[in-house]
Amino acid sequence: MASVADHPILKGLNNAQRRAVSSSSATVAILAGPGSGKTHTLTSRVVWLVDEVGYRPQDVVVATFTVKAAREMMDRIGRALGGGREKKLILGTFHSICRRYLSAYGGKIGLPKDFGIADDKDSRGIVERVCKRLKLTLDPPTARAWISKQKAGGSEKESARAKKPPGKSLGLQELQTCYDEYQKQLERSNLLDYDDLLVRCVELLRKFPSCVSNIQSVLIDEYQDTNGIQYELMKLFAQHRSRITIVGDPDQSIYGWRSAEIGNLWRLLREFKGTEEVSLEDNYRSSQSILNLSLQVIQQDKDRYKKVLKPVHTRGSRPVLRKLKNAYAEADWIVCEMRRVIMMSGNMLTHSDVAILLRSAALSRHIESTLGKAGIAYKMVGGFKFYDRAEIKTLLDYLRVVHQPHNNDALSRIMNVPKRGIGEGTIKNLIEEAEQASMSLWTLLVKHCRGQRTAKTKITKHTEQRITGGLIRVIEDLRKISAHTDDVSGDSDGLVGLIHQLIKLLDFERFLKDTHPDDHEQRWANVQEFINVAADFVRDLEQTGDDTLPEIQGLQQSVETELLPRFLANVSLASDVQTGEDGENKPLVTISTIHAAKGLEWPVVFIPAVYQGSIPHARSEDQNEERRLLYVAMTRAKCLLYLSCPTYRSNSSDEPCELSSFVATISRSFLEKGPCLDRPVMEQIAQIVKRKLPSNEAIYGSLPSMYSPEDDFGCGPESEQDNRRNTSRQIGASIDAPPAKRPRLSAPAGGYDSSKELDWRKDYATTMEQSSNFTLKKSGTKTLHMLLQLAT
Numbered sequence: 001m002a003s004v005a006d007h008p009i010l011k012g013l014n015n016a017q018r019r020a021v022s023s024s025s026a027t028v029a030i031l032a033g034p035g036s037g038k039t040h041t042l043t044s045r046v047v048w049l050v051d052e053v054g055y056r057p058q059d060v061v062v063a064t065f066t067v068k069a070a071r072e073m074m075d076r077i078g079r080a081l082g083g084g085r086e087k088k089l090i091l092g093t094f095h096s097i098c099r100r101y102l103s104a105y106g107g108k109i110g111l112p113k114d115f116g117i118a119d120d121k122d123s124r125g126i127v128e129r130v131c132k133r134l135k136l137t138l139d140p141p142t143a144r145a146w147i148s149k150q151k152a153g154g155s156e157k158e159s160a161r162a163k164k165p166p167g168k169s170l171g172l173q174e175l176q177t178c179y180d181e182y183q184k185q186l187e188r189s190n191l192l193d194y195d196d197l198l199v200r201c202v203e204l205l206r207k208f209p210s211c212v213s214n215i216q217s218v219l220i221d222e223y224q225d226t227n228g229i230q231y232e233l234m235k236l237f238a239q240h241r242s243r244i245t246i247v248g249d250p251d252q253s254i255y256g257w258r259s260a261e262i263g264n265l266w267r268l269l270r271e272f273k274g275t276e277e278v279s280l281e282d283n284y285r286s287s288q289s290i291l292n293l294s295l296q297v298i299q300q301d302k303d304r305y306k307k308v309l310k311p312v313h314t315r316g317s318r319p320v321l322r323k324l325k326n327a328y329a330e331a332d333w334i335v336c337e338m339r340r341v342i343m344m345s346g347n348m349l350t351h352s353d354v355a356i357l358l359r360s361a362a363l364s365r366h367i368e369s370t371l372g373k374a375g376i377a378y379k380m381v382g383g384f385k386f387y388d389r390a391e392i393k394t395l396l397d398y399l400r401v402v403h404q405p406h407n408n409d410a411l412s413r414i415m416n417v418p419k420r421g422i423g424e425g426t427i428k429n430l431i432e433e434a435e436q437a438s439m440s441l442w443t444l445l446v447k448h449c450r451g452q453r454t455a456k457t458k459i460t461k462h463t464e465q466r467i468t469g470g471l472i473r474v475i476e477d478l479r480k481i482s483a484h485t486d487d488v489s490g491d492s493d494g495l496v497g498l499i500h501q502l503i504k505l506l507d508f509e510r511f512l513k514d515t516h517p518d519d520h521e522q523r524w525a526n527v528q529e530f531i532n533v534a535a536d537f538v539r540d541l542e543q544t545g546d547d548t549l550p551e552i553q554g555l556q557q558s559v560e561t562e563l564l565p566r567f568l569a570n571v572s573l574a575s576d577v578q579t580g581e582d583g584e585n586k587p588l589v590t591i592s593t594i595h596a597a598k599g600l601e602w603p604v605v606f607i608p609a610v611y612q613g614s615i616p617h618a619r620s621e622d623q624n625e626e627r628r629l630l631y632v633a634m635t636r637a638k639c640l641l642y643l644s645c646p647t648y649r650s651n652s653s654d655e656p657c658e659l660s661s662f663v664a665t666i667s668r669s670f671l672e673k674g675p676c677l678d679r680p681v682m683e684q685i686a687q688i689v690k691r692k693l694p695s696n697e698a699i700y701g702s703l704p705s706m707y708s709p710e711d712d713f714g715c716g717p718e719s720e721q722d723n724r725r726n727t728s729r730q731i732g733a734s735i736d737a738p739p740a741k742r743p744r745l746s747a748p749a750g751g752y753d754s755s756k757e758l759d760w761r762k763d764y765a766t767t768m769e770q771s772s773n774f775t776l777k778k779s780g781t782k783t784l785h786m787l788l789q790l791a792t
């Protein structure tokens with residue numbers, strides 16, 4: 001008889017992973033470092049619970065942190081379960097799971113069926129207006145963050161706040177006033193903000209536990225980043241059977257600023273006595289050298305929860321640390337180095353194996369433009385959203401008003417797009433007027449234009465006609481069509497048809513030509529892509545069926561039939577799903593914020609701008625969280641890791657950059673300037689990524705003809721020493737910056753010394769030569785010139 005250990009789900013897992021997957025304990029906590037297979041283990045446990053324990057997929061809740069992670073997990077589970085059973089799981093981000101419960105059962109707690117979702121921009125807009133109207137002395141973004149924090153804290157914080165007598169501090173009183181008024185505005189517009197989705201779901205599940213009476217097991221990924229309210233939700237989902245599995249890594253907790261609570265871990269162990277703790281100690285992702293350096297960074301935090309992490313891979317090349325003249329030179333160097341790696345791998349690695357991870361989105365400018373000039377396609381993740389493009393935002397706002405005309409913020413953004421002669425001041429006054437009269441902007445406009453009420457705000461006759469004919473009529477026509485979008489077909493009657501009709505009524509292509517003569521084609525292409533997004537959404541629904549929750553005896557659930565609200569919710573909740581500029585299946589370099597790179601991995605990772613003020617970020621109050629961010633970024637790399645830092649912040653400024661304190665103190669023995677990409681190094685990379693390295697002939701045959709191979713292809717054991725020797729010979733060379741202007745970093749002995757940094761172009765020539773281990777037919781400046789041409 002086959003033993004449990006032979007079960008196909010357990011094959012290929014190590015002992016600790018097997019123990020976690022097949023555990024019969026009600027509560028299991030898998031705590032482990034990066035790349036140790038936590039997500040892999042969680043996915044296998046879901047399959048185990050369905051296939052081996054026998055739970056119905058619709059009775060299992062799986063919560064992930066991002067939409068991308070949810071999709072990947074769904075794919076992985078689907079492949080293992082087969083038969084499309086994964087689609088029945090209640091799997092998604094906390095927000096999307098809550099939305100599903102609220103649209104099915106929200107009526108029980110008085111939530112109108114057609115509630116919409118206020119995105120961040122809407123929320124910010126409302127808070128700004130509340131502060132202005134009530135003449136509050138608050139900074140609106142701070143007030144918005146405070147409100148969000150109150151909601152995210154969960155009921156413990158809520159009740160603490162409720163008990164606290166307001167009145168002692170004027171600031172607190174104002175914040176409370178702002179919160180109350182903000183909430184009223186949302187209710188009037190029939191909107192829930194992101195936090196409300198969680199708060200209202202907690203309310204629902206507390207008052208009506210039967211909604212989750214079917215749930216057998218709850219599994220949470222990236223547990224270290226859950227906040228108070230997510231912890232409560234986890235408990236409420238599991239309230240009938242208390243079966244919970246969590247995976248997490250306290251060292252990767254990077255959402256403290258969004259109220260994530262590292263303490264949730266201790267809370268779980270305290271509240272669920274008998275929780276089985278499993279630690280995974282093998283790192284399957286990164287080379288030894290990358291792991292060693294990453295540990296050097298994270299171990300600077302002396303109070304961390306200590307875990308063992310052992311590399312299973314070979315040593316690999318040491319990570320690189322480079323200091324470049326400025327951000328332009330840094331971007332140039334990244335692009336050249338990326339090309340060199342791909343070239344020296346004989347295209348075993350492609351652009352899609354490369355990620356550039358940034359502490360903040362704003363750092364991408366130079367890198368984007370350098371990639372663009374080099375003709376390298378890239379995609380942007382985190383902070384750069386397809387849905388944030390002006391033309392897409394306009395279409396979305398129209399659709400949101402079609403669904404929910406009382407959404408003042410969306411309506412105010414489209415009132416004068418296309419131009420209808422309504423100035424910003426008039427729009428603001430109209431909103432003020434509407435809010436003071438406790439009615440929506442839409443109601444005020446309709447009443448005014450139909451002569452049922454005269455707005456106090458001055459509107460000219462001509463403008464009034466344009467509002468009536470161009471705005472109100474368009475919205476009302478589209479609302480009629482929208483009522484029939486339950487037809488899932490992608491033809492003219494469905495959601496796609498509705499968008500086509502919107503574009504036609506607005507004469508949107510002409511509008512783009514008139515307003516953006518320089519790049520209207522690109523913008524029009526984005527509009528076409530948006531139509532594809534809607535068509536894909538409809539197709540996915542057709543294939544996966546609807547996302548209604550499993551039937552529970554004696555409980556009536558509302559069934560959402562209209563496609564438009566579901567599409568809009570999908571867009572609002574998919575804010576971290578990005579679309580590349582290039583729709584083809586071309587390998588794309590990834591540019592991502594570190595936050596959005598969580599849970600992902602790439603063979604080659606660049607982390608630019610590793611300087612004080614960038615990482616740790618100047619505005620961050622939590623140095624440990626900043627260090628963990630750098631650790632998360634570094635541990636995304638499998639084979640090659642590059643850190644870099646410009647000497648000056650910008651081309652025009654003399655403001656020097658000081659290397660990040662997280663790196664400055666690390667001994668140079670963990671780092672190098674190369675790396676030499678000779679055959680042995682490339683073979684190690686091939687081993688880690690489990691690909692076949694092309695022959696030397698194939699690699700060098702594709703190099704430009706100025707190279708001619710010598711017969712000693714393999715770069716024997718001395719090559720690294722040679723590399724170091726050659727590099728040290730050039731120390732001190734600098735073309736771009738006179739030595740007097742170059743700041744010296746105050747790194748301790750053995751730490752990184754920027755004054756020894758070289759101009760990358762000279763260095764590039766050297767490393768090209770070394771890594772290919774070829775003799776260049778030409779020599780001297782001519783060779784350097786040709787290499788630079790090749791590089792740029």
Ligand SMILES: Nc1ncnc2c1ncn2[C@@H]1O[C@H](COP(=O)(O)OP(=O)(O)OP(=O)(O)O)[C@@H](O)[C@H]1O
Binds near residue numbers: 040284285
């Ligand atoms: N037992 C195993 N054998 C071989 N490879 C494994 C094993 N377990 C996991 N892996 C691989 O290790 C890599 C990291 O796995 P996974 O993403 O699940 O790690 P993680 O712990 O969730 O990482 P992180 O916390 O950094 O996001 C993946 O490529 C995965 O396929």
